[in-house]
Amino acid sequence: MPDIVLQTRDLVRVFGGGRTLFMGKKPSVYAVRGVDIAVRKGETLGIVGESGCGKSTLARMLVGLDRPSDGDIQLSGAQLNDLLSQDRHALSRRIQYVFQDPISSLNPRKLIRETLSAPLRYLRNLSGKALEDRLKELMDCVNLRPEFLDRYPHEFSGGQAQRIGIARALAAEPEIIVLDEPVSALDVSVQAQVLNLLDDLKARFGLTYIFISHDLSVVEAVSDRVAVMYFGRVVEQAAGKALFVEPRHPYTRLLLDSAPVPGKRGLQGEEANAELPDPMAPPPGCAFAPRCPYAQDDCRKKIPDADFGLDNHAAACFHPLGRMA
Amino acid sequence: MSNPASSTNMTIKPRKRSARPSALKLLARNHLALMGAVIFAGVIILALITPWLPLVNPDATDPANRLLPPLSDGHFLGTDHLGRDLLSRLLWGTRVSLAVGISASLFAAFFGSAIGIISGYFGGRTDNIMMRGIDMVMAFPYILLALAIVAALGPGLMNALYAIAVVNIPFFARNIRGVTVGIVHREFVDSARLSGKGHIRILLSEILPNVMPVIVITMSTTVGWMILETAGLSFLGLGAQPPQADLGSMLGEGRKLITTALHLSAIPGGMIFVLVMSINLLGDGIRDILDPRLKSGALARPAPVTRIDRSTWDGPAHAGSGHVNGQPGAKRDAEKGAILSVEDLRTEFVLGDDVYKAVGGVSFHVGRNECVGLVGESGSGKSVTALSLLGLVASPPGTIAGGRVMLDGRDVFDMHEQEIRAIRGGRAAYVFQDPLSTLHPLFSVGDQLVEAIRAHNRVSYKEAWQKAVELLRMVRIPNPEKRADSYPHQLSGGMRQRVGIAMALANEPELIIADEPTTALDVTVQAQILKLMNNLREQHGTSVLFITHDFGVVSEICDRVAVMYAGQIVEMGTTQQVLENPAHPYTKRLIDCVPRLGETAREIAAIPGLPPAVNDLPVGCAFADRCDRAADACRAGAIDLDPLGDGHAVRCIKPMEVRHA
Numbered sequence: 001m002p003d004i005v006l007q008t009r010d011l012v013r014v015f016g017g018g019r020t021l022f023m024g025k026k027p028s029v030y031a032v033r034g035v036d037i038a039v040r041k042g043e044t045l046g047i048v049g050e051s052g053c054g055k056s057t058l059a060r061m062l063v064g065l066d067r068p069s070d071g072d073i074q075l076s077g078a079q080l081n082d083l084l085s086q087d088r089h090a091l092s093r094r095i096q097y098v099f100q101d102p103i104s105s106l107n108p109r110k111l112i113r114e115t116l117s118a119p120l121r122y123l124r125n126l127s128g129k130a131l132e133d134r135l136k137e138l139m140d141c142v143n144l145r146p147e148f149l150d151r152y153p154h155e156f157s158g159g160q161a162q163r164i165g166i167a168r169a170l171a172a173e174p175e176i177i178v179l180d181e182p183v184s185a186l187d188v189s190v191q192a193q194v195l196n197l198l199d200d201l202k203a204r205f206g207l208t209y210i211f212i213s214h215d216l217s218v219v220e221a222v223s224d225r226v227a228v229m230y231f232g233r234v235v236e237q238a239a240g241k242a243l244f245v246e247p248r249h250p251y252t253r254l255l256l257d258s259a260p261v262p263g264k265r266g267l268q269g270e271e272a273n274a275e276l277p278d279p280m281a282p283p284p285g286c287a288f289a290p291r292c293p294y295a296q297d298d299c300r301k302k303i304p305d306a307d308f309g310l311d312n313h314a315a316a317c318f319h320p321l322g323r324m325a
Numbered sequence: 326m327s328n329p330a331s332s333t334n335m336t337i338k339p340r341k342r343s344a345r346p347s348a349l350k351l352l353a354r355n356h357l358a359l360m361g362a363v364i365f366a367g368v369i370i371l372a373l374i375t376p377w378l379p380l381v382n383p384d385a386t387d388p389a390n391r392l393l394p395p396l397s398d399g400h401f402l403g404t405d406h407l408g409r410d411l412l413s414r415l416l417w418g419t420r421v422s423l424a425v426g427i428s429a430s431l432f433a434a435f436f437g438s439a440i441g442i443i444s445g446y447f448g449g450r451t452d453n454i455m456m457r458g459i460d461m462v463m464a465f466p467y468i469l470l471a472l473a474i475v476a477a478l479g480p481g482l483m484n485a486l487y488a489i490a491v492v493n494i495p496f497f498a499r500n501i502r503g504v505t506v507g508i509v510h511r512e513f514v515d516s517a518r519l520s521g522k523g524h525i526r527i528l529l530s531e532i533l534p535n536v537m538p539v540i541v542i543t544m545s546t547t548v549g550w551m552i553l554e555t556a557g558l559s560f561l562g563l564g565a566q567p568p569q570a571d572l573g574s575m576l577g578e579g580r581k582l583i584t585t586a587l588h589l590s591a592i593p594g595g596m597i598f599v600l601v602m603s604i605n606l607l608g609d610g611i612r613d614i615l616d617p618r619l620k621s622g623a624l625a626r627p628a629p630v631t632r633i634d635r636s637t638w639d640g641p642a643h644a645g646s647g648h649v650n651g652q653p654g655a656k657r658d659a660e661k662g663a664i665l666s667v668e669d670l671r672t673e674f675v676l677g678d679d680v681y682k683a684v685g686g687v688s689f690h691v692g693r694n695e696c697v698g699l700v701g702e703s704g705s706g707k708s709v710t711a712l713s714l715l716g717l718v719a720s721p722p723g724t725i726a727g728g729r730v731m732l733d734g735r736d737v738f739d740m741h742e743q744e745i746r747a748i749r750g751g752r753a754a755y756v757f758q759d760p761l762s763t764l765h766p767l768f769s770v771g772d773q774l775v776e777a778i779r780a781h782n783r784v785s786y787k788e789a790w791q792k793a794v795e796l797l798r799m800v801r802i803p804n805p806e807k808r809a810d811s812y813p814h815q816l817s818g819g820m821r822q823r824v825g826i827a828m829a830l831a832n833e834p835e836l837i838i839a840d841e842p843t844t845a846l847d848v849t850v851q852a853q854i855l856k857l858m859n860n861l862r863e864q865h866g867t868s869v870l871f872i873t874h875d876f877g878v879v880s881e882i883c884d885r886v887a888v889m890y891a892g893q894i895v896e897m898g899t900t901q902q903v904l905e906n907p908a909h910p911y912t913k914r915l916i917d918c919v920p921r922l923g924e925t926a927r928e929i930a931a932i933p934g935l936p937p938a939v940n941d942l943p944v945g946c947a948f949a950d951r952c953d954r955a956a957d958a959c960r961a962g963a964i965d966l967d968p969l970g971d972g973h974a975v976r977c978i979k980p981m982e983v984r985h986a
């Protein structure tokens with residue numbers, strides 16, 4: 001399939017581990033436990049999950065801020081690990097990242113001009129007039145006035161700061177942008193502005209997005225394909241809105257049922273034992289089994305797997321939910 | 326769309342400057358630091374102009390005139406045991422001591438900070454090796470180490486300088502490493518890495534500017550110490566060699582004659598005292614200015630109750646915004662049974678020359694067993710409203726400038742401090758957004774619940790503990806007997822929020838004020854907490870004031886809603902009225918701009934622009950600049966909260982069409 005721009009195979013990230021001075025075993029935390037995703041050129045892949053499911057670790061590995069413990073990432077056929085060791089800049093020219101907290105992703109002691117010049121100077125080798133023109137162009141792309149270049153981050157509201165974060169990512173002229181919770185720190189009215197801006201930019205520059213969020217409704221609104229993560233693994237993936245219409249994995253069902261919807265009443269929360277398994281000692285079977293109302297013996301013995309293709313709807317579950325009659 | 330945004334930005338910029346005084350002004354406000362600065366500047370100037378002063382040669386001996394007392398003819402401060410002029414020696418000696426002390430601290434600051442930044446930035450093995458080296462240096466008593474260095478290199482002023490600098494490197498290295506570790510994991514460093522910056526560029530242009538204030542603070546507090554140490558080494562005869570004068574060696578020479586000629590040691594001793602004290606006072610002043618924690622007012626102790634100053638308030642009768650249900654009679658009926666009734670509440674923050682009207686005349690009531698939602702975006706004043714109810718807004722800078730909060734028919738702001746304290750956590754309790762920061766990390770949750778219970782009831786520890794376990798069971802914490810012994814960090818976010826709710830319930834409050842209690846939680850956990858709160862409300866008949874920004878949560882739990890914008894309630898009504906027939910354009914657009922699950926066809930309509938700054942509110946409707954229905958009348962003057970019937974009210978001249986069933 002030639003149009004796949006990014007693909008991961010059995011991606012694993014373990015933190016800690018190794019041995020202490022006296023040969024004792026150090027505890028290791030499994031953040032990502034075997035993730036396969038593929039993204040086509042020009043699409044938006046949404047990744048949903050709750051805190052601790054490994055979605056941010058996955059995002060950091062995709063842009064080279066963190067290295068996988070096992071498995072590999074391919075970027076248009078090239079190994080991301082090779083790119084990283086040969087030429088970091090080549091990787092940063094292809095894939096960029098937008099951070100969750102817009103204010104803390106800007107250096108408080110530097111002008112916006114300096115922050116935005118860095119990628120132009122080091123990744124695109126611009127200088128002088130060309131750099132100046134490009135700066136203005138970037139500010140125009142994200143609907144900010146060029147005067148804002150000579151301000152410090154604390155003078156901006158969250159929404160404006162996030163536009164600058166997006167402009168910084170755009171400056172590298174990447175093919176893919178990984179958006180890690182880009183709107184969760186923003187107020188709802190501003191959130192919509194940023195979502196619409198992202199949509200415009202995608203159409204204008206032919207970008208590919210990997211959109212990570214904990215908010216189901218936001219992901220549903222922006223994604224062409226959605227993957228649900230739980231405890232370091234993808235548990236369900238589907239193209240289009242299929243996942244929201246008829247979820248197959250009980251966890252997806254629970255997520256959908258838990259989201260409050262304006263104008264509706266009567267959420268069905270689960271009972272109090274709803275906690276993630278211990279990441280230091282992952283269970284042998286399905287990680288969701290202890291919370292799952294449909295769990296059976298086989299769920300606790302073996303980890304269910306699924307063939308996540310590009311257009312199918314698959315769930316890593318031995319007893320997926322059927323069609324609702 | 327850039328219009329309203331730009332206008333607020335244009336006005337904010339010059340204002341900021343007046344709001345936060347400059348560093349020099351702050352220093353001038355600290356009288357001790359100012360005194361230190363003046364004395365230190367005086368000494369520096371004297372030291373600098375010494376070569377041009379009409380002084381005799383400090384090393385010229387004159388045995389005929391030895392040990393003259395101060396104020397002798399030709400020798401203002403007298404002479405020493407070799408007949409050398411003391412004033413001249415004192416000034417030249419001060420020059421030497423200052424030069425050595427300052428260069429030693431520059432030297433220590435440079436190498437110490439370099440080690441600290443590098444080991445903090447790279448971490449891992451680099452950090453381990455460098456820090457263990459530093460630990461080794463620190464393991465020696467510093468004066469012994471300095472003596473050893475001087476012994477190895479031979480006595481002399483330069484060698485003493487090296488010794489003192491080396492001895493002080495660990496202090497800088499440890500301090501700077503600590504700060505660097507905190508900065509390295511900030512997102513802007515990752516962002517610089519993704520912008521193509523290498524390690525050296527990141528260290529110099531991202532990390533260094535952010536640790537610079539700490540380096541300056543550390544230096545300002547060590548210069549005085551360094552001068553003392555130089556004097557110490559010279560006193561022992563290891564620093565300045567005769568005949569060169571520095572303060573320490575003068576003191577050492579004077580010591581031998583302390584019984585016969587006290588002034589020989591008293592004069593250099595006094596100079597050291599003046600110098601070091603002025604530097605330390607100035608250093609403390611600089612630290613207070615540069616340290617962000619102190620800058621944010623951590624040193625100012627907030628009052629137990631928010632300052633109340635209703636002198637400019639003209640009473641609820643003139644407020645015009647208090648009439649929710651139209652006729653005062655109807656209003657009284659509706660509020661007769663109310664547990665909480667707020668009338669024209671105004672809370673202001675005074676920062677510099679600016680007055681921030683965070684809450685500008687808010688009126689609402691909460692009936693018995695009712696849940697009222699207060700909805701708004703950040704900066705709309707919803708949290709300040711909640712905190713004002715029981716005078717919990719930090720003062721300074723907060724002031725309650727007007728209004729009444731009637732709790733069970735009595736005005737909270739007329740009560741005595743002790744009475745208000747008894748209400749907090751007693752008849753009215755708070756649940757906050759982040760349970761990790763509201764629970765004490767060093768006490769078990771059981772102990773904290775016991776404390777909450779015993780603050781209001783005279784019961785034994787054992788009884789209170791049983792009650793605490795009971796409370797934990799009530800909020801559905803599994804295995805409460807064991808969980809009561811856990812510390813907050815051992816519980817998950819959802820469990821911690823349950824503890825927060827249990828604590829609020831400890832004294833069977835009539836009213837719970839919940840400030841975004843589910844915002845920090847995952848959706849599945851949020852659903853559980855909302856369900857729990859609904860159940861508790863049914864079982865105990867508690868009233869709830871629920872503050873949130875999420876209309877989904879509102880429809881789940883609230884009976885009535887008040888929508889806030891720029892410090893005022895712009896719409897109020899039952900949840901159904903507000904959500905299905907929003908009358909205020911802001912409410913309508915706020916509901917529309919949130920994507921809804923299962924309704925992807927609906928366009929997400931963003932609200933252009935930004936809310937106005939509350940220190941620069943427009944005369945008319947605060948939303949007018951962002952509203953597509955705004956007319957000239959909207960900007961002309963204050964707009965009242967007009968009743969639409971059935972308890973639905975809106976602060977708008979051109980409300981949306983409302984269809985009531």
